[in-house]
Amino acid sequence: MTTLRVLGIVAIAACGVIDATGAARADATCVALDAAWPRVTEDLHRVSIGTQITDQLTELGNELGHHMHVLSHDLVSIQFDGRQRRAKVKVGAGDDRYVSFSIATDIKFEGGLARVKTTLDFSVQGKRVTFDLPEFAMMPQSYQGDRVVVLLVPVVERRW
16 A cells, blocks of 8 residues: 555544544644645655656657557567667568568667667578677767768777
């Protein structure tokens, strides 16, 4: 049982017990409980408006992704996570028994950049080959008044 339900049951029980003992004291106690009730709910469920907007937009994007998945007959799959600032997109077709092909991307948005990790999947008669492409970044810019996207592809990558 949630805390709000427990508090509501306690408030109703308190009003019923007090009503049996005296109407004047019952009114005063119920007014005091009504005055205290909004503070309890506000303190228990304090979520910033930015987080609420992020959650609503994530839900809207995932609903759109679900419809894309259904309408494309499993060809396109899109999933969003607004709090982690991630998107997963997969495009694929074919049958594993014969020939199939898919491109899966994991996109992380951070500081004006979109970091993209891509995986290519090929399958011919049950023999599967997977390629993990190097991670690259995409950055929006303006060039001579036009909006362009700059791809930052690592030529040499070293990890420590």
